[in-house]
Structure formats: C-alpha cells, structure tokens
Amino acid sequence: MLLALIRKELLALGRDIHGMGALFIMPVIFIVVMSLALKNVYDAPRPASLTYAVDARDTGEQAKAYATTWARSHGAPVPLPADWQERLRAGSLKYVLVLEAGLSDELALPSFPTSSRVRLLTEPGLDGNLFNTLKAELAGAAGELKARAALSETDATPPKAGASMADLVTAERHAGSGPRPTAVQHNVPAWLVFGMFFVIASVGGLFVQERQGGTLARLRSLGVPRSTLLASKALPYIGVNLVQAALMLAVGVWAMPLLGGDALSLRGIHWGALLVAVGAVSLAAVGLALVLACAVRSHAQAFAVGPILNVLMAAVGGIMVPTFVMPAVMQKLAAWSPMNWALEALLTVLLRGGDVAATLPHVGRLVAFAALMWLLAVVLFRKSSR
Amino acid sequence: MLAIDGLGFRYPGAPQAALDGVSLQARRGGVLGLLGPNGAGKTTLISHLAGLLPVQRGSVTVDGVPLADSRRANPTRIAVAPQEYAFYPMLTVAENLACFAAAGRLSGDRKRDRIAACTAFAQLERFSKVRAENLSGGLKRRLNLAIALLPEPELVLFDEPTVGVDPQSRAFLLDAIRSLATAGAAVIYTSHYMEEIEAIADRVVIIDHGQVLRDGSLAELLSDGPVVVTVRAEGVDAATLRPFGEVEADGAVLRVRLVPGQSAAAVLAAVEAQGVPIEHAEVGRHTLEHLFMSLTKRSLRDD
Numbered sequence: 001m002l003l004a005l006i007r008k009e010l011l012a013l014g015r016d017i018h019g020m021g022a023l024f025i026m027p028v029i030f031i032v033v034m035s036l037a038l039k040n041v042y043d044a045p046r047p048a049s050l051t052y053a054v055d056a057r058d059t060g061e062q063a064k065a066y067a068t069t070w071a072r073s074h075g076a077p078v079p080l081p082a083d084w085q086e087r088l089r090a091g092s093l094k095y096v097l098v099l100e101a102g103l104s105d106e107l108a109l110p111s112f113p114t115s116s117r118v119r120l121l122t123e124p125g126l127d128g129n130l131f132n133t134l135k136a137e138l139a140g141a142a143g144e145l146k147a148r149a150a151l152s153e154t155d156a157t158p159p160k161a162g163a164s165m166a167d168l169v170t171a172e173r174h175a176g177s178g179p180r181p182t183a184v185q186h187n188v189p190a191w192l193v194f195g196m197f198f199v200i201a202s203v204g205g206l207f208v209q210e211r212q213g214g215t216l217a218r219l220r221s222l223g224v225p226r227s228t229l230l231a232s233k234a235l236p237y238i239g240v241n242l243v244q245a246a247l248m249l250a251v252g253v254w255a256m257p258l259l260g261g262d263a264l265s266l267r268g269i270h271w272g273a274l275l276v277a278v279g280a281v282s283l284a285a286v287g288l289a290l291v292l293a294c295a296v297r298s299h300a301q302a303f304a305v306g307p308i309l310n311v312l313m314a315a316v317g318g319i320m321v322p323t324f325v326m327p328a329v330m331q332k333l334a335a336w337s338p339m340n341w342a343l344e345a346l347l348t349v350l351l352r353g354g355d356v357a358a359t360l361p362h363v364g365r366l367v368a369f370a371a372l373m374w375l376l377a378v379v380l381f382r383k384s385s386r
Numbered sequence: 387m388l389a390i391d392g393l394g395f396r397y398p399g400a401p402q403a404a405l406d407g408v409s410l411q412a413r414r415g416g417v418l419g420l421l422g423p424n425g426a427g428k429t430t431l432i433s434h435l436a437g438l439l440p441v442q443r444g445s446v447t448v449d450g451v452p453l454a455d456s457r458r459a460n461p462t463r464i465a466v467a468p469q470e471y472a473f474y475p476m477l478t479v480a481e482n483l484a485c486f487a488a489a490g491r492l493s494g495d496r497k498r499d500r501i502a503a504c505t506a507f508a509q510l511e512r513f514s515k516v517r518a519e520n521l522s523g524g525l526k527r528r529l530n531l532a533i534a535l536l537p538e539p540e541l542v543l544f545d546e547p548t549v550g551v552d553p554q555s556r557a558f559l560l561d562a563i564r565s566l567a568t569a570g571a572a573v574i575y576t577s578h579y580m581e582e583i584e585a586i587a588d589r590v591v592i593i594d595h596g597q598v599l600r601d602g603s604l605a606e607l608l609s610d611g612p613v614v615v616t617v618r619a620e621g622v623d624a625a626t627l628r629p630f631g632e633v634e635a636d637g638a639v640l641r642v643r644l645v646p647g648q649s650a651a652a653v654l655a656a657v658e659a660q661g662v663p664i665e666h667a668e669v670g671r672h673t674l675e676h677l678f679m680s681l682t683k684r685s686l687r688d689d
Contacts, residue, residue, distance in 0.1 A: 008485045
C-alpha cells in the first residue's frame with residue numbers, strides 16, 4: 001500500500017513540470033549564475049587593475065618616489081585629464097591620487113604625520129573592500145618611504161632592493177585539510193538548501209488537490225491509516241532531497257568548470273558528516289512542508305505561501321545575502337532561521353572540512369525543528385483529514 | 387445489511403444537528419434512493435458510512451456489527467463513490483486503478499483480476515493509458531465508479547454519480563449500478579434527478595433538516611398522493627373543474643389533483659360538456675418530484 005502511494009506521489013511530481021523546475025532546475029540555475037557572478041568574492045581585492053591618475057601638486061623628490069613606488073605595484077597612471085573630476089564621477093577613472101604640497105617634506109621627517117598630504121578620491125561606486133585596501137596601501141607606501149628615509153640617516157645597512165615591509169606578513173584562509181574556499185564552495189550548499197526547502201511548495205499543491213477533490217477522503221474510507229498517508233508524502237520528498245543533493249554537488253564538481261567557474265572540491269571532506277547534514281536538512285524541510293500542506297486550504301494558498309516563506313527564510317537565513325555582511329540585529333535573526341542552520345551545517349562540511357561532531361550544533365537544531373514540525377503535521381493532519 | 391437507527395450528529399459549534407434521529411435500512415440486492423435538498427444531511431450521512439465521522443448518537447450496524455467495528459475488521463466492505471472526481475487527474479486510468487487497488491489492500495493476482503474486472507465493467511479498456519485529466523465527463527464518472535468497485539464492496543454508496551454526463555453515459559451508469567444490486571450488492575443512490583431515482587430505486591428515503599420525512603417503496607410513496615388528471619384543451623374554464631380537486635393551469639394545460647370520491651372520467655366529461663375538444667389527456671399518480679417538493683417546500687437551499 002505504502003509503495004503504491006509513494007509511486008503515485010512520484011508520478012504526480014514527475015508530471016508536474018513547474019514543480020520539477022522549482023525543485024531541480026531553479027537551484028541549478030542559481031548555483032551556476034551566483035557562482036559565476038561571485039567568482040572572485042573570495043579572492044583578495046585587485047586594486048592593481050584599476051585605472052587611476054595622479055594629481056601631483058608636490059614635485060619634490062620624495063613625492064615623486066612615492067608616485068613611482070605606487071606605479072610599480074599598481075601600474076602606470078593615465079595622464080591626469082582636465083575633466084578628471086567628471087570622469088571620476090562617471091566611473092571611467094577609478095581613482096585619483098592627489099599629492100598635496102608638503103608631501104615630500106612630510107615623508108622626509110622622522111616623525112608621524114599630523115596632517116593629510118595624500119588624498120584618495122575614488123569613483124562613487126567603488127567597492128568598499130577596494131576602497132579600504134587602497135587607503136591602507138597608500139598609508140603603507142608612505143610609511144615605508146618614511147622608514148627608508150629614517151634608515152638612511154643612520155649607520156644601519158641600507159635595505160636590499162625590492163625588500164618591503166609587506167614581506168613581514170603572510171595571509172591565508174585556514175580550513176584545515178578541507179577544500180579551498182571559492183564561490184562555488186559557498187553557493188552549492190546555499191542554493192542546495194534553498195532547493196531542498198522548496199519541497200514545501202510541491203507537497204502542499206498535491207495535498208490540497210487531494211483534499212478538495214475527495215481523493216483523501218476516498219483513501220481514508222478505504223482504511224488507509226493516517227500514518228501511511230503521511231509517510232507516503234514524506235518519504236518520496238526525502239528521496240527527492242537526496243537526489244537534489246547529488247545533482248547540485250555534481251553540478252558543482254563537473255558542470256561549473258565547463259562553464260568557466262571554479263570546480264566544487266570534495267577532496268578531504270567528511271562524507272559521513274555530509275550525509276548527516278543533508279539528512280537533517282531533509283527532515284526539517286519535509287517536516288515544514290507537511291505542516292504547510294496540512295495548514296493551507298486552497299491551491300492559491302499553497303502556491304503562494306510556500307514560495308514566499310522559502311524566499312523569506314532564504315533572505316533571513318543567509319542564502320541570498322551572506323550573514324557576515326548583515327548588521328548585528330539581522331545576524332541574530334538569522335541564527336533563528338532553520339535555513340541558516342541548514343546552510344551552516346553544510347558549510348561546516350563543504351567549506352570548513354568539519355566532521356560529524358563539528359556539524360552537531362546545527363544538525364541538532366535541525367533535528368529538533370524537524371521533530372517539532374512532524375509532530376505538528378500529525379496533529380494538523382488528524383484535524384484536516386476528518 | 388446496513389441498519390441506521392436514530393443517528394444523530396452535530397458539528398462542533400453548529401446551532402442545530404446535521405442529523406437528527408435518522409433511521410433507514412439498505413438491503414442486499416436492492417437500491418435505496420436517498421433524496422434530500424442541499425443541506426438536508428446527506429453528506430453527513432455519507433461521511434458516517436465512509437468512516438470519516440464518528441457516531442455521536444444512535445447506531446449504525448452492518449449485519450448487526452457496529453459500523454466502526456465492521457470497518458476496523460474490513461474497511462472495504464462499504465465503498466463510497468463520491469460526487470467529486472476522487473482520483474488523480476495527472477495519472478492514467480490504469481495508474482489510478484492500481485493506486486486505489488493497493489490502497490484497498492489488494493495485491494498479486496487478486497489485484498490484477500479486480501483491476502481487469504472493474505476496467506471491463508466500466509468499459510474503460512480503451513482508455514487505460516489515458517491520463518484521467520484528459521477523459522470526458524462521462525468517462526471520469528465511469529472511472530469513479532470503477533475505483534469504487536475495486537475492493538468488491540458489499541455496500542456501495544453513489545453520491546450523485548451522473549452529474550455533468552450526457553444521456554448515453556447516464557443510461558450506462560444507471561444500468562451498471564442497477565446490475566450491481568442485481569448481483570447482490572446493497573446500493574444507496576443519492577441524486578437530485580428524480581427520474582433517476584424513479585428509474586433505479588426499489589426504496590426511497592427523503593430526508594430534510596437532518597430528519598427522515600418519508601421512507602418506503604417507490605410504489606408506496608407514489609401511491610400516497612392523489613390521482614392527477616392532465617388535460618390539454620384550448621379555452622377550458624378552469625373554475626368549472628374546481629369541484630373535482632385542486633386545479634393548476636399552465637396555458638392550455640390543466641392539471642387536476644382529484645379529491646377522494648372524484649374520478650378522471652368525470653373531469654373529462656366536464657371538459658367535453660363545455661364543447662372544447664380535448665387535444666391530450668393523461669391520468670396518473672403524482673410524480674416523485676411532486677412529493678419531494680411538497681415535503682421539502684420550494685424555498686431555495688443555499689447551504
């Protein structure tokens with residue numbers, strides 16, 4: 001009996017083109033588009049590729065040396081156009097360095113500056129990270145010139161050519177033995193979670209149809225237990241979730257490199273932890289889907305409430321906008337979103353190389369949420385199938 | 387087979403009972419016509435038999451066994467063919483039958499045989515691979531019928547099974563349902579089409595406001611009313627016929643419900659005495675529709 005009802009559910013889903021699209025095609029498209037669009041998000045900002053000009057109002061030796069040092073690491077500037085302010089506003093010139101009079105004197109002094117001698121003017125839309133990077137690099141270059149000037153006044157050995165304070169620091173993202181962070185590594189779990197939770201739209205549609213069309217009453221009158229009916233709804237969609245996971249991972253591993261993106265790396269990940277995380281996400285998603293299916297009363301509600309709730313949860317939960325760019329209040333709100341727990345559980349495995357124990361805080365929340373949803377679904381189903 | 391005795395049911399929060407002491411019986415080999423306007427309590431009664439509502443008051447027994455116990459032991463003894471197309475439109479006819487056969491706990495050869503038998507009974511063989519959503523109204527009704535018969539129920543309840551079908555499909559469905567009773571099943575048939583009930587039912591129960599208003603054989607119910615003489619004659623003075631009974635005039639057609647002691651011959655003689663030629667004359671009992679309307683009144687039922 002259960003197998004026949006599961007088969008019915010899968011046949012109905014398989015013939016629902018829109019449902020299939022929402023569950024399988026849409027997340028794939030999101031993964032591809034977002035991964036390509038955010039391809040460089042984990043790379044360091046590249047200020048060297050930006051078009052810039054220098055407005056040298058100080059023609060002293062130190063100011064010239066400063067401009068030369070900058071040009072070595074950021075490329076040669078374009079000649080300063082007469083309408084540079086307009087071009088800056090329009091964005092065709094990314095930034096202009098204004099070297100104010102007195103800069104050379106300031107750089108030669110063995111003391112910390114007390115007033116601004118270098119002005120960085122950028123186009124209005126310059127990325128905040130780039131803006132800060134440029135500012136820090138300008139300060140760093142000035143500091144280095146000051147240090148060289150100060151050193152030349154002492155008996156110390158002059159620094160080697162090419163030596164720099166930058167050599168003092170190395171930086172890397174630490175993920176243990178896990179994969180290298182890339183946009184694909186972040187977007188596959190994010191949109192996989194989104195797609196898995198989209199079962200809330202598919203389950204509800206057929207359930208409303210069964211209730212309104214009398215099919216559910218007919219099945220009940222044939223003596224089909226409520227537990228069997230609920231299981232026949234839940235099990236196929238847990239299967240759907242697993243297929244989604246396999247498909248999205250496959251897209252990340254094999255399709256993304258063909259499309260010009262980075263490949264999803266599964267090297268070094270803990271497969272048991274991945275299975276546990278996907279399983280927990282599926283239980284939570286299907287539980288929520290069952291609750292909504294039992295709660296909605298019409299097709300209009302089913303087709304509106306499910307997707308809207310999904311998109312809202314995605315927005316709050318860090319799927320659409322990463323939580324680290326959210327303000328503190330929104331980050332606290334995100335911490336209450338099941339989609340955020342799901343995302344963090346998968347990121348723990350796929351981005352941070354975590355094992356089962358590392359996923360447990362998020363998996364635990366997901367399982368508790370799933371238990372609550374399943375309980376609520378049983379109560380609502382008893383009520384709605386009378 | 388089925389005995390309902392004093393069945394009462396009130397929905398939570400409802401001001402009045404949906405069923406108030408309903409008693410009726412359905413026997414094997416017979417068709418019980420169940421009539422009632424919208425809101426009379428038919429759906430509530432059907433929901434009880436389908437096991438979707440608990441018995442609050444009175445009793446429902448199947449061969450002397452309480453309905454709940456009977457359903458627990460064998461939930462498919464009673465089948466309901468609902469008014470709605472209660473199947474999956476996106477599945478084919480064969481897939482629907484397979485799904486509901488399994489839901490009715492059929493398996494193996496028995497499942498295969500019953501699907502084949504019900505497909506043949508409803509003459510759906512040519513449409514096995516057609517999705518239900520692409521069937522005509524009549525074919526959908528036949529699929530509804532076939533699904534109801536899959537577990538070979540002993541009592542089948544048809545809830546307005548001919549709504550929206552053409553005359554040919556209606557005739558087919560009525561013949562098929564009648565043949566079920568002939569084969570030994572107990573059949574309860576609800577419809578708003580009085581002529582269908584007259585054509586198919588052995589007994590008729592009329593309910594309204596949750597109560598049984600009439601329960602008897604079709605012949606008994608129809609013999610309850612007066613003899614009706616219908617005459618078509620241009621220019622007859624209706625007032626001259628009033629001594630014979632209640633007169634209803636509709637253009638040239640006069641309908642006289644005879645009072646006791648009067649005869650049809652006397653009415654015809656009175657018309658002829660006026661020198662008016664009689665174009666058409668008919669003598670008979672009143673119809674089920676007359677009885678139904680007189681019992682349930684003409685006021686519209688919106689619920």
